[in-house]
Amino acid sequence: MSKTIDIRTVDVVQYIKPLREGGSLPGIVNANDDFFYVLKFRGAGQGKKALISELMGGELARALGLKVPELVFMNLDDSFSKTEPDEEIQDLLKFSVGLNLGLHFLSGAITFDPLVNAVDAITASKIVLLDSLISNIDRTVKNTNLLIWNNELWVIDNGASFYFHHNWDLYKNHLTRTFPLIKDHVLLPWATKLGEAAKEIKKAFSSEKLEEIIALIPEDWLLDESEKMSPEDMRLAYMEYFQAKLAMIDKLVKEAEDAR
Structure with a gap:
């Protein structure tokens, strides 16, 4: 459990x-x-x-x-x-x-630099595929949003993800889309185990785990007078998005492999 x-x-x-x-x-x-x-x-x-x-x-x-x-x-x-x-x-x-x-706050952490730091293939593959899944546009050479702390790689700053939720009227259009911007991902050169990472993602992201993560969102953060959707509808839409992306994970793997 x-x-x-x-x-x-x-x-x-x-x-x-x-x-x-x-x-x-x-x-x-x-x-x-x-x-x-x-x-x-x-x-x-x-x-x-x-x-x-x-x-x-x-x-x-x-x-x-x-x-x-x-x-x-x-x-x-x-x-x-x-x-x-x-x-x-x-x-x-x-x-x-x-x-x-x-x-x-990770005191003394340094920004990951692809010219100086290396990362193991499975960690890189997991991060690349996760970012593809959540449509994270902000983990590039220009802005890695990764830290080295105690000689380990730490993932920070996922705020530029799930951009479909900035327009709920059109969110269903994103359910079948891949993520071509993965070509700019800073860890793509190391991501040589994407197939293995996909298996781990499918195992880790059970429906129960996804529901638990969506349930963490405070109600207050979902309330918006300009939105027609209720907070409960939004939670269901996030779940629908995750399930759609997991169903097409092989496509996301191929897209990332082709980009690499």
Whole structure:
């Protein structure tokens, strides 16, 4: 029986500094459990949908046995925007009051560099195929979104995935699509065991595991006055998407192999 996912909820007690490398301006914060986190803001560019992608992408990677920093829900109150001198960050803090998402901060980690670092074939294949499955457009040479920490490869930043959920009216169009952008994936040169990775993905991503990951999404993140779909309909649509992608995993393997 698979282990139940338990996402802790913590409170932000100190905003330390912004990480200006990211387009969405995540910040390093301290929480009431005395740990440091990279906080992803609900008030940033892609809003709550980026947090949903981050949450699901991270927990799918973890279910596949990949290294992912702990993800936590983070409560942010309105006191931080009042003391922040930078206007841009002040607005971000103001629009992000409520429940956000944090990744455990890996102190001293370095960005994966394909010219310097190598990665084993099965790990590379799993990451490539997972990113194809979740349509992650943001793991390229330009922006690897991978870290080396304690001599191990860690997967971070899955927020640019599941781009079908930015337009629910057309989500069914994505159910049969492959992912041609996999040709730009930073780990493609090492991904020589895609067939083996596909078997592991099918085994790891049971219906129960997928339902458990989708159930983690806070109701609040799915509520949107501009959407016709209810949160429950959206959860069913995510499940439909996963099942459709798993059903065509051999096509995704072939596409990645041809690209390599």
